[in-house]
Amino acid sequence: MADLTLNEKRLLVALAPLGEAGTGALAGALGTTEAAVVQYAHLCADSGLAEVVRTTTTTYALTPEGEDYRKNGLPERQMLENVGDSAPMRDLQAHPLSRIGIGWLRKKGWITIRAGVAERVGEVPPGDDEIALQDPKEGMPGIADLLKRNLITASEETAWQIRITAAGRALVDAGLDLTEETGTLTREQIISGSWRTANLRRYSLATPPKRIWPGKTHPYGGVLDDVRRILLEMGFEEMRGEIVQSAFWDFDALFQPQDHPAREMQDTFYLDLAEPCPPGWEGVRDIHEHGGDTSSTGWGGRWDPAKAEQCVLRTHTTPLSIRHLVATRRPPVKAFALGRVYRREAIDPTHLPEFEQLEGIVMDEDVTFRDLLGYLKEFYAAMGFDAVRFRPGYFPYTEPSVEPEVRVDGLGWVELGGAGVFREEVTAPWGIEAPVLAWGLGISRLAMLRLGLRDLRQLYRSDIDWIRDHPVIGREE
Numbered sequence: 001m002a003d004l005t006l007n008e009k010r011l012l013v014a015l016a017p018l019g020e021a022g023t024g025a026l027a028g029a030l031g032t033t034e035a036a037v038v039q040y041a042h043l044c045a046d047s048g049l050a051e052v053v054r055t056t057t058t059t060y061a062l063t064p065e066g067e068d069y070r071k072n073g074l075p076e077r078q079m080l081e082n083v084g085d086s087a088p089m090r091d092l093q094a095h096p097l098s099r100i101g102i103g104w105l106r107k108k109g110w111i112t113i114r115a116g117v118a119e120r121v122g123e124v125p126p127g128d129d130e131i132a133l134q135d136p137k138e139g140m141p142g143i144a145d146l147l148k149r150n151l152i153t154a155s156e157e158t159a160w161q162i163r164i165t166a167a168g169r170a171l172v173d174a175g176l177d178l179t180e181e182t183g184t185l186t187r188e189q190i191i192s193g194s195w196r197t198a199n200l201r202r203y204s205l206a207t208p209p210k211r212i213w214p215g216k217t218h219p220y221g222g223v224l225d226d227v228r229r230i231l232l233e234m235g236f237e238e239m240r241g242e243i244v245q246s247a248f249w250d251f252d253a254l255f256q257p258q259d260h261p262a263r264e265m266q267d268t269f270y271l272d273l274a275e276p277c278p279p280g281w282e283g284v285r286d287i288h289e290h291g292g293d294t295s296s297t298g299w300g301g302r303w304d305p306a307k308a309e310q311c312v313l314r315t316h317t318t319p320l321s322i323r324h325l326v327a328t329r330r331p332p333v334k335a336f337a338l339g340r341v342y343r344r345e346a347i348d349p350t351h352l353p354e355f356e357q358l359e360g361i362v363m364d365e366d367v368t369f370r371d372l373l374g375y376l377k378e379f380y381a382a383m384g385f386d387a388v389r390f391r392p393g394y395f396p397y398t399e400p401s402v403e404p405e406v407r408v409d410g411l412g413w414v415e416l417g418g419a420g421v422f423r424e425e426v427t428a429p430w431g432i433e434a435p436v437l438a439w440g441l442g443i444s445r446l447a448m449l450r451l452g453l454r455d456l457r458q459l460y461r462s463d464i465d466w467i468r469d470h471p472v473i474g475r476e477e
């Protein structure tokens with residue numbers, strides 16, 4: 001048998017002469033709380049030395065309204081007194097309790113109403129509810145109705161009765177060692193050396209301890225923290241911006257033509273909201289219509305400010321980049337944004353309608369396309385992806401454009417977003433002259449690979465077991 005603690009032994013010794021007792025009596029005998037007695041009793045029960053019987057009793061208390069009716073009768077009873085054999089409804093309606101009483105008089109069938117006159121239906125003996133109201137006790141048939149009418153409230157009380165078993169009694173009869181025992185050594189015991197003679201409680205190395213689940217960062221949150229830390233260490237400052245952006249910033253300022261398929265309703269979440277174009281919008285219009293003062297010919301046709309004013313859930317984080325550039329205008333700029341973006345995607349293991357992007361821009365007098373590739377490689381290396389390659393890509397706002405890919409064991413080359421050097425059509429309307437390197441990388445997909453997941457949806461599911469069992473990611477690693 002497992003070693004008993006001193007508390008269990010003392011409980012058995014107190015219980016043996018009584019055979020059976022409530023927690024109150026035992027708490028008194030042991031000089032402890034009833035909660036502690038219940039705990040010791042359950043431990044004894046685990047070893048078959050005691051039985052614990054739990055009973056719950058419900059008691060009822062009258063609400064102030066219930067108290068009033070207990071003295072004066074339920075409203076329908078009080079009103080019935082006034083009805084006599086019959087009374088005009090008008091009189092009943094004038095009664096102070098009419099709002100509650102008339103309904104119940106009819107519901108209980110105590111009166112019938114004919115041609116504006118209420119007639120009493122003979123003698124009405126006290127109902128179950130009226131009997132229970134006098135002294136509500138568990139099990140009375142009228143209780144449910146009184147609870148429904150808020151005339152009484154219920155409260156549950158739990159009590160434990162503890163009984164010693166034959167095995168428990170045999171143990172007590174054989175004699176139990178009740179010397180004080182030490183469970184945890186204190187600093188004083190160690191310093192004074194009294195631990196040498198202490199009666200140490202034995203414990204079993206075979207018993208698994210209770211698992212605890214301390215709070216920790218969500219694995220995906222950990223990856224995002226990591227990304228942020230890497231960018232800060234690379235000397236970038238963080239840009240922040242709204243999730244709701246006007247199409248002007250999400251598309252037009254990025255030289256995305258107004259008839260571009262990505263702007264369609266089925267690809268983008270449009271909001272029933274409009275925002276006026278910012279000062280300087282005419283430059284963007286000119287670029288779209290004929291290329292403004294640049295060597296570009298623009299997209300041609302008419303640029304419609306109403307389309308640009310429509311608000312969308314940002315489809316990428318690039319509007320934050322252009323807005324930051326417009327606010328800064330002069331080099332040097334090294335900034336990043338880490339944020340959620342929204343697209344009308346059908347949900348499958350590698351596509352979700354919302355996901356995170358890592359946006360970055362570098363503006364300086366002499367930065368080049370090669371610097372861009374260097375920044376991307378450096379970032380991916382810091383994230384633990386050493387094999388990076390670049391495929392030519394296309395975006396309306398960059399030239400040249402690339403799509404970086406990283407190699408993942410078992411998956412091959414995985415495409416992770418886009419990058420390039422901002423076109424003149426994007427920078428010229430704002431008088432920006434220095435070259436701007438820009439990228440927007442899918443971070444959810446990267447996180448999925450980093451966390452060894454095969455399904456993007458897992459990142460956003462509240463799968464408590466996965467979250468609990470996953471090692472801590474990021475800063476705390």
Ligand SMILES: N[C@@H](Cc1ccccc1)C(=O)O
Nearest residue numbers: 316318418419420438439440
């Ligand atoms: N915004 C692009 C990525 C990108 C950003 C910046 C420059 C070039 C490409 C996307 O969402 O896919």
